[in-house]
Amino acid sequence: MNVPNDRRYVDSHEWIRPESDGTVTIGITDHAQAALGDLVYVELPKPGRKVALNEACAVVESVKAASDVYSPLAGEIVASNDTLTAKPEAVNEDAYAAWLFRLRPDDAAAVAGLLDAAAYSKLIAEA
Amino acid sequence: MSKATVLNRLHRAAGARMVDFGGWQMPVSYGSQIDEHHAVRRDAGMFDVSHMRAVDVRGEPSTPRDLLRYALANNVDKLKTPGRALYSCLLRGDGGVLDDLIAYFMREDWFRLVVNAATTDKDLAWLSGLVRERAPQVSLQPRDDLAMIAVQGPQARAKTWGAIAGSEAVTAPLAPFTAATMTSADFGELFVARTGYTGEDGFEITVPAVHAEALWSALADQGVTRCGLGARDTLRLEAGMNLYGQDMDERVSPLESGLGWTVDLASPRDFSGKAALAAAKPLRRLAGLLLCDEGGVLRAHQCVYTDSGAGEVTSGTWAPTLERSIALARVPAEVAAGTMVEVEVRGKRLAARVVKPPFVRHGVALVS
Numbered sequence: 001m002n003v004p005n006d007r008r009y010v011d012s013h014e015w016i017r018p019e020s021d022g023t024v025t026i027g028i029t030d031h032a033q034a035a036l037g038d039l040v041y042v043e044l045p046k047p048g049r050k051v052a053l054n055e056a057c058a059v060v061e062s063v064k065a066a067s068d069v070y071s072p073l074a075g076e077i078v079a080s081n082d083t084l085t086a087k088p089e090a091v092n093e094d095a096y097a098a099w100l101f102r103l104r105p106d107d108a109a110a111v112a113g114l115l116d117a118a119a120y121s122k123l124i125a126e127a
Numbered sequence: 128m129s130k131a132t133v134l135n136r137l138h139r140a141a142g143a144r145m146v147d148f149g150g151w152q153m154p155v156s157y158g159s160q161i162d163e164h165h166a167v168r169r170d171a172g173m174f175d176v177s178h179m180r181a182v183d184v185r186g187e188p189s190t191p192r193d194l195l196r197y198a199l200a201n202n203v204d205k206l207k208t209p210g211r212a213l214y215s216c217l218l219r220g221d222g223g224v225l226d227d228l229i230a231y232f233m234r235e236d237w238f239r240l241v242v243n244a245a246t247t248d249k250d251l252a253w254l255s256g257l258v259r260e261r262a263p264q265v266s267l268q269p270r271d272d273l274a275m276i277a278v279q280g281p282q283a284r285a286k287t288w289g290a291i292a293g294s295e296a297v298t299a300p301l302a303p304f305t306a307a308t309m310t311s312a313d314f315g316e317l318f319v320a321r322t323g324y325t326g327e328d329g330f331e332i333t334v335p336a337v338h339a340e341a342l343w344s345a346l347a348d349q350g351v352t353r354c355g356l357g358a359r360d361t362l363r364l365e366a367g368m369n370l371y372g373q374d375m376d377e378r379v380s381p382l383e384s385g386l387g388w389t390v391d392l393a394s395p396r397d398f399s400g401k402a403a404l405a406a407a408k409p410l411r412r413l414a415g416l417l418l419c420d421e422g423g424v425l426r427a428h429q430c431v432y433t434d435s436g437a438g439e440v441t442s443g444t445w446a447p448t449l450e451r452s453i454a455l456a457r458v459p460a461e462v463a464a465g466t467m468v469e470v471e472v473r474g475k476r477l478a479a480r481v482v483k484p485p486f487v488r489h490g491v492a493l494v495s
Contacts, residue, residue, distance in 0.1 A: 038161045040445040063445045
């Protein structure tokens, strides 16, 4: 399973990529999109919204099921990928390119405490 | 531990994502379930349905028919020509739906029933009780030695003929909802029915388990797309067909599950559950819903709000052919087609319109 080294992960299957401006970009992993199957609906948080750690702040629905996306960090939403609303299948096509939202973390150092690619690979191999 | 069909190895080799369904490990999809759905609507797809069980009902001429005349809610006397099939419910005495099935009349000493996976044991226990009470000379034989492959889509028949030498001569004359048996040099004794669960043309082929892998591979070689339960669910829902355990079960009358057309209350014939159904007026009905608002996908167990009271979605999905969300829902009986209702989707109320299923037949959208 594809797990890039340039970002961090959490056990609820979101990926977190630190950006040079201090924000982080968040999406769902390839493992998550494969488990969900074809996505048909995406609901994203609005910029300016404050989210708590592990707060459900986006929804992805596949043909099979609806799934909440949890914020892996506390902070403020600064952008959301609205192109997905018309093309949710982009997440199936490339889950690491089709980001969901961008957030400015309250604690920039918290990113370093998340799973790295090796730890996440191990987690999904055991699941 | 769930059971594996004889095609399990081939499903895994083809990269299928497997799930438990009715106690069986079954493929949910081999990649994109939407692509599999379109393959069936536009070309040809195949499904392993070997988890379903063929049950042969045999006995002295007329005794199988006499048993089924009482056991089935639909009337087997509609089956006059060998090979004819009938969709029917199996009802308890109180009218609850034990299962839905297809009954094939092959000869006066042989009917074949095809029942659902999760209900096989329950059905056999129930039918065995009826046999003991009413027809002790009739035998019920569950055919664990057979596998089943459904080939569905506008090109399904032609591709089947390409895969099974000699099958065209036997099965081209089959009208919809009829079956024939044949001996294939490659695949043994086959039972080929022009039936299905997708709203498309095609066959359901019963094959000796020992030849199932070879037949599956021969169909794949003809360009028939492997399809899993995911596509099967979106196809059957677009076709307005019920799923047992979801759209109907033992707790609900068939008259409140969209199955009134299969229940023969008019003829003088008595059958299991008849008195209970005749005594109770249906207060609810199964209707189709088309989601009109953006904001999510209709799913089972969502609450439906109507001017006549509340209802519940029994099956809901994204419909790939219609590119919108559809559902079957049990609503108050007076809620008519055309009525606007609201469905609670993840805390929001979204507008939906009541329609009469099916939503799609033979690749054509019937609702908009």
